[in-house]
Each structure stands twice: as structure tokens, then as C-alpha cells.
Amino acid sequence: MNTVRAVTVTPGVPNSLRLDEDWPEPPTDEGAILVQALAVGICGTDQEIIAGEYGQAPPGQERLVLGHEALGRVLEDPTGTLQPGDLVAGIVRHPDPVPCPNCAVGEWDMCRNGRYTEHGIKGLPGFARDRWRVQPRFAVGLDPMLAPVGMLLEPTSVVAKAWDHIERIGSRAVWQPQNVLVTGAGPIGLLAALLGIQRGLSVHVLDRNKTGPKPELVRALGATYHTTTVAELDFAPDVVVECTGAPVVVIDAMCKAGPNGVVCLTGVSSGGRTIDFDAGALNRDLVLENNVVFGSVNANRRHWDLAAQALARADQAWLDSLITRRVPVSSYADAYASTGEDIKVVLDFEL
Missing domain, CATH: 3.90.180.10 (Medium-chain alcohol dehydrogenases, catalytic domain)
Structure with a gap:
């Protein structure tokens, strides 16, 4: 046999x-x-x-x-x-x-x-x-x-779903997003940034690594790389794709989104940690600014097909890097x- x-x-x-x-x-x-x-x-x-x-x-x-x-x-x-x-x-x-x-x-x-x-x-x-x-x-x-x-298709399908749902939520009103914040420059974050660039948006990627390949990979996309905290950024993003699962980053991302902002959480937190923050102020901002926070995991056939199209449009040398x-x-x-x-x-x- x-x-x-x-x-x-x-x-x-x-x-x-x-x-x-x-x-x-x-x-x-x-x-x-x-x-x-x-x-x-x-x-x-x-x-x-x-x-x-x-x-x-x-x-x-x-x-x-x-x-x-x-x-x-x-x-x-x-x-x-x-x-x-x-x-x-x-x-x-x-x-x-x-x-x-x-x-x-x-x-x-x-x-x-x-x-x-x-x-x-x-x-x-x-x-x-x-x-x-x-x-x-x-x-x-x-x-x-x-x-x-091609083995990047599975992680790309995850962010293809995230973007699909972001755009569905955004379409509840006249929605003209300009800028995107991606937190985390691992594979999911970098691919989320790629799909944001393919949509013609101004993409900002935040990560704690100041050296290594990540800053250059982000710049090669045409995006902007940040190593500050989310709270220190000088703009309010229309879209946030959170890819770290780090509790402090998650909370700061929800607080940072601009009016009618959409925050997609793709990173999975480990749990077991508590953070002292003003939940009432976050609730007030989310309500008064019509913001949406949602979680996204996995993908269906439609998203896999969208991911295959996105990879085919991407710069192959950048993907290889x-x-x-x-x-x-x-x-x-x-x-x-x-x-x-x-x-x-x-x-x-x-x-």
C-alpha cells in the first residue's frame, strides 16, 4: 500500500x-x-x-x-x-x-x-x-x-472576508472612507493593508517593530508605517482592522475610530488580563458617532475566490517577500x- x-x-x-x-x-x-x-x-x-x-x-x-x-x-x-x-x-x-x-x-x-x-x-x-x-x-x-x-491564499481569505463585511456595514449610509488603520504587521495585517491599498485607500500600519523587514514591506505597498501607540496617532481612521489581539491595542482602536467608523477585530486575545479603562466614555463615543465594532474569523467560498483575485492583482515580488x-x-x-x-x-x- x-x-x-x-x-x-x-x-x-x-x-x-x-x-x-x-x-x-x-x-x-x-x-x-x-x-x-x-x-x-x-x-x-x-x-x-x-x-x-x-x-x-x-x-x-x-x-x-x-x-x-x-x-x-x-x-x-x-x-x-x-x-x-x-x-x-x-x-x-x-x-x-x-x-x-x-x-x-x-x-x-x-x-x-x-x-x-x-x-x-x-x-x-x-x-x-x-x-x-x-x-x-x-x-x-x-x-x-x-x-x-499560493499558500498565502488562506490568510488572504480571512482579510477578504473582513473587508467584505466592513464594506457591507459601511453601506448602511453614504460612506466615503479615506483612511485605514491596520494594527499589527504580521501576515494578516500586511495582507489587510494590501487589500486596503487595492481599494485606493490611504493605509496606515501600526506595529511595535522599528527594525526588520516590516517597515519596508509597508512602505513598498505605498502605506505609512507607525511605531507609536494608537492613541498617539494624529488622525481618526474611517476603518480599523485590528490584527494583534492585544487588549490595550483593541481598546485604543475602538476609541480612535472616527465618526461612522468601522472597527473589525481579527486578532484573538488570550484572555486572563484586565485593563482599567473608561467603558462609559467608549460607549458614549460609539453611540454618538454611529460607530460599529465587530469580530471576523474564517471565510467562505466567496471570500476565497475574492482572495485569489486579490493575490493575482498584487505585486508578486512583494508577496514573495x-x-x-x-x-x-x-x-x-x-x-x-x-x-x-x-x-x-x-x-x-x-x-
């Missing part, structure tokens, strides 16, 4: 990461489209699963294959949806089996009962294996020129070990 290499963990067991050299070939019930893995992006979610903080193996299995930022090349597709050789990414979240009202209409990113599943995270094997399968409706074809950077390390599968442990200086690390199946 053929086998593949797979990076796996035992969910809930800290530091159980390993490379299985004889993982079973993906069964056809995972999907009709067979894909050769090219690369998998690594993010904080992977680190948290490795630390044993969460994660759920597929039913009846002890171990979970990691990897949700996928890029592969189609080996076979009997459905004719894609052609052999096409670049493809697999949508991470699948709808719950009931389904809830949102999952029933393809809005599984807005699942109401929490019974959704996610590749490499919750109940579905991930993409960090030599070959994987995907159902046609969860397969997103990519422009061939995105071969070096987001990837600070490409690590072969044989050195998988190095890929998942955070240096604190990386922007995006990629596990490369072709090295």
Missing part, C-alpha cells in the same frame, strides 16, 4: 509533533480531486495546536495531520472541475452536518452551532502531507503565477519552531 509523509500531532498533548513517514494515502472519500502538496504555510494556530491548547483529530483517529494554509498541484480530477497540473488550495472550513441556517447556504464561516470542521484544526486531516484530496466545492484554483506564494523562511519537510521541526523574527514560514514539499 502506498503511503505519504505527514506532519501530525496528538491533539491536547503538548509537543507531540512528529513526521510520520508511512501515513496512509488519502482515501477517496476525502474528495475526488487528488493533489500533490507543494507547500503549507505555518501560523499561530499551528503553534497553539502543537502546544496542546486545542485541536481535534478526525473521528476514530488519535492523531491530527496539521496544515491549513495549503498549496498543491492537481494530479487527477475525474469531475473535470480542475485539470491535472492546475494550482489549487483547499478551503479549510466545512459546514456542519445539521446544517445550521448559515452553513446550509454556504456561509459556513458564520456557523451558529459550532459543529463545523476544519482541515488541520478540527475533525479533518490537514494538508501537511505529500498528497491530499479535496471535494470540488472546496477546491480553489489559482493563477499559475502564484506558484511561489512576506515568506521569510522556506523549510524542507525533512526539517519540519525547524519550520514549526518560532524564531520571533519571521513573518511567514513555509513548509516546502519540493525542497
Whole structure:
């Protein structure tokens, strides 16, 4: 029987990461489209699963294959949806089996009962294996020129959803946003800034790093880089995309938004910390200025398609510069070990 290499963990067991050299070939019930893995992006979610903080193996299995930022090349597709050789990414979240009202209409990113599943995270094997399968409706074809950077599609889908909802909320009235504040210059923040630039907005990115690649990456986009606090900024943004999850930054971002401002929270806070702030003053500002604060996570098919279009329009050299390390599968442990200086690390199946 053929086998593949797979990076796996035992969910809930800290530091159980390993490379299985004889993982079973993906069964056809995972999907009709067979894909050769090219690369998998690594993010904080992977680190948290490795630390044993969460994660759920597929039913009846002890171990979970990691990897949700996928890029592969189609080996076979009997459905004719894609052609052999096409670049493809697999949508991470699948709808719950009931389904809830949102999952029933393809809005599984807005699942109401929490019974959704996610590749490499919750109940579905991930993409960090030599070959994987995907159902046609969860397969997103990519422009061939995105071969070096297509694993960025998943994080781009997250910010594509964020911008989709920002614009839906903004359309409640005559809305002519001029400037955007993005807090955090990690992959999500930089990609959120990219989509703001593509919308013709004046984009400001705030991050605490004064050195390293982040300031230049922001400037190369045509955006402005700040290392002050949010409160010290000399403008009131029409849109805020908060990507840090840092409680002080979250509160300051909500306080800083201008009239009719929209604040999108994409960063997940760890909890367990308290902050002394004037909740009454924040409430007053939100009400009197008609501001909206909302949270956004994950993405549905529409957002994945929007993300693919955004990446295809972007400067490919700039996208490539987001990837600070490409690590072969044989050195998988190095890929998942955070240096604190990386922007995006990629596990490369072709090295």
C-alpha cells in the first residue's frame, strides 16, 4: 500500500509533533480531486495546536495531520472541475452536518452551532502531507503565477472576508472612507493593508517593530508605517482592522475610530488580563458617532475566490517577500519552531 509523509500531532498533548513517514494515502472519500502538496504555510494556530491548547483529530483517529494554509498541484480530477497540473488550495472550513441556517447556504464561516470542521484544526486531516484530496466545492484554483506564494491564499481569505463585511456595514449610509488603520504587521495585517491599498485607500500600519523587514514591506505597498501607540496617532481612521489581539491595542482602536467608523477585530486575545479603562466614555463615543465594532474569523467560498483575485492583482515580488523562511519537510521541526523574527514560514514539499 502506498503511503505519504505527514506532519501530525496528538491533539491536547503538548509537543507531540512528529513526521510520520508511512501515513496512509488519502482515501477517496476525502474528495475526488487528488493533489500533490507543494507547500503549507505555518501560523499561530499551528503553534497553539502543537502546544496542546486545542485541536481535534478526525473521528476514530488519535492523531491530527496539521496544515491549513495549503498549496498543491492537481494530479487527477475525474469531475473535470480542475485539470491535472492546475494550482489549487483547499478551503479549510466545512459546514456542519445539521446544517445550521448559515452553513446550509454556504456561509459556513458564520456557523451558529459550532459543529463545523476544519482541515488541520478540527475533525479533518490537514494538508501537511505529500498528497491530499479535496471535494470540488472546496477546491480553489489559482493563477499559475502564484506558484511561489499560493499558500498565502488562506490568510488572504480571512482579510477578504473582513473587508467584505466592513464594506457591507459601511453601506448602511453614504460612506466615503479615506483612511485605514491596520494594527499589527504580521501576515494578516500586511495582507489587510494590501487589500486596503487595492481599494485606493490611504493605509496606515501600526506595529511595535522599528527594525526588520516590516517597515519596508509597508512602505513598498505605498502605506505609512507607525511605531507609536494608537492613541498617539494624529488622525481618526474611517476603518480599523485590528490584527494583534492585544487588549490595550483593541481598546485604543475602538476609541480612535472616527465618526461612522468601522472597527473589525481579527486578532484573538488570550484572555486572563484586565485593563482599567473608561467603558462609559467608549460607549458614549460609539453611540454618538454611529460607530460599529465587530469580530471576523474564517471565510467562505466567496471570500476565497475574492482572495485569489486579490493575490493575482498584487505585486508578486512583494508577496514573495512576506515568506521569510522556506523549510524542507525533512526539517519540519525547524519550520514549526518560532524564531520571533519571521513573518511567514513555509513548509516546502519540493525542497
